[in-house]
Amino acid sequence: MEPGRVLDGRYRLDVALGSGAQGSVWRGHDLRLNCPVAVKVATLHNHPGRGETSEELNRRVARFRKEAQAMARIRNRPHVAVIYDHGEDGDLLFSVMEYIEGSPLSDHTGHGRQVTLEQTVRWTRHICDGLADAHDVGVVHRDVKPGNVVIDGDGAAKVIDFGLARFADSSSSHGPGWGTLHYASPERLREESGSALSDLYSLGCVVYEMLTGWTPFGHLSDPYTVLWHHVNERPAPPSALRPGVPRPLDALVLKLLEKAPGDRPAGARAVDRAIQQIEYVPDNAADPHVDIRHVAEIRDLERFIQRYADGPRATDTDVLDARARHARLTGESGDPRGAAALCQRLGQDCARLLGADHRRVFEAYREASRWKEGVG
Structure with missing residues (x-):
């Protein structure tokens, strides 16, 4: 299937995101609403070697339609990609879902x-x-x-x-x-x-x-x-x-x-x-635990790091400071091994980008050692 095909006169297939034995997933565009969508496409042909009868194929199609309709009832939920539409176009069966960046x-x-x-x-x-x-x-x-x-x-x-x-x-x-x-x-x-x-x-x-x-x-x-x-x-x-x-x-x-x-x-x-x-476990808990009091700041730091850490701003002071704080909050949330790994990675990146003798390299490795000692 080539990019540019329009399904049901409305959904243009732009870029193939992945494929498997049962079909393919495309980043598409809703021409009517002028917005990006994800389109999952499967053929209505029998699967090779399965010997599927027309009756079995009809059951599969009916089941798909029923479940697409059921999923379409889920609206405004934050952790599931909802289905907007489904249908057939020639020999293709498709469902249209929200596109998640x-x-x-x-x-x-x-x-x-x-x-x-x-x-x-x-x-x-x-x-x-x-x-x-x-x-x-x-x-x-x-x-x-x-x-x-x-x-x-x-x-x-x-x-x-x-x-x-x-x-x-x-x-x-x-x-x-x-x-x-x-x-x-x-x-x-x-x-x-x-x-x-x-x-x-x-x-x-x-x-x-x-x-x-x-x-x-x-x-x-x-x-x-x-x-x-x-x-x-x-x-x-x-x-x-x-x-x-x-x-x-x-x-x-x-x-x-x-x-x-x-x-x-x-x-x-x-x-x-x-x-x-x-x-959440109180501060005096002896056993390993996960403290979520830093979760909001960790998520903000993740967004900032994801945006800038691999680009031209990778060595900017605010980006390096964000990575160091992200590692520290990870340790304080109950995960010293995770903190040590993040510090180790920061040290490696600083050595590659700034030189092995830069103070940032020393600071990152020192923090990694500190968190490793805390693992016990």
């Missing part, structure tokens, strides 16, 4: 990359809010993963790609409808239909990755071995890979990753309530 969570984590504890609890709460809004109208995502969560310019997380998730999961027995293997629940891997509790298992995999840099069984490369472990093996707690994870957060992640759906939390809002209890 930002980057996928997969750009921040995975392959050993961790995010701070404060970011983990903040974004987990946002994802829970988005999932709960969808579950309230009877829509199960079925493919919760970092690539389907966007971090916007305000540092907030939004869940995307509801429109095609269930549509891609035909009731036909031809081919698996797991979602994405490293985030798939045991029941989905057994090719059961799954439920909102299946989304919670996938959420557990996402939180595990934010904390450790890896999915629960991300050290395994063989797909069938990964599948077997999801169905049969309990993963190591996140704290085994990242010391300093608060014990309640450790326990919540393992609860989300229970094999039996009934052993998981009762719903996304229950997970949100559990996260709220983790977010």
Whole structure:
């Protein structure tokens, strides 16, 4: 499909953002309202090798329409990308969603990359809010993963790609409808239909990755071995890979990753309530905790750093000061390891941009050492 195609006489496809076996996602433009949109497109043809009948195809299309209509009832919610429209154009089925300016969570984590504890609890709460809004109208995502969560310019997380998730999961027995293997629940891997509790298992995999840099069984490369472990093996707690994870957060992640759906939390809002209890512990708490009193300033600093740290202003005093304060507040919020990593990165960037003998390099590495000592 080429850029410039206009669907239903209204939605112009401008730039392909990604594609998969089930369709593609485009940044588009609503010609009627003159605003950017995200357009998800799938063909109405049978999937190769599936032998899907016309009756099965009709069921998939009807289910997609029903769920698009359900998602369209969610309005003015901050953590879910809502559907504005859906329809057909020739051999294409499409849904139109709000376009979110930002980057996928997969750009921040995975392959050993961790995010701070404060970011983990903040974004987990946002994802829970988005999932709960969808579950309230009877829509199960079925493919919760970092690539389907966007971090916007305000540092907030939004869940995307509801429109095609269930549509891609035909009731036909031809081919698996797991979602994405490293985030798939045991029941989905057994090719059961799954439920909102299946989304919670996938959420557990996402939180595990934010904390450790890896999915629960991300050290395994063989797909069938990964599948077997999801169905049969309990993963190591996140704290085994990242010391300093608060014990309640450790326990919540393992609860989300229970094999039996009934052993998981009762719903996304229950997970949100559990996260709220983790977010604040009094100053005299001996155990690791996450203190959210700095969250507003941390988010402001994130926005400022994201705007300027990789551009021509990277060595400006206010940008370097913002990065140093961001690291310090990260440590004060209960994450000394995260603070040390941010200081280490600041020191490396200063050495590269300003020279190894610059005082900023010394200051950043000194702070990194201080926070490392605080880990114990």
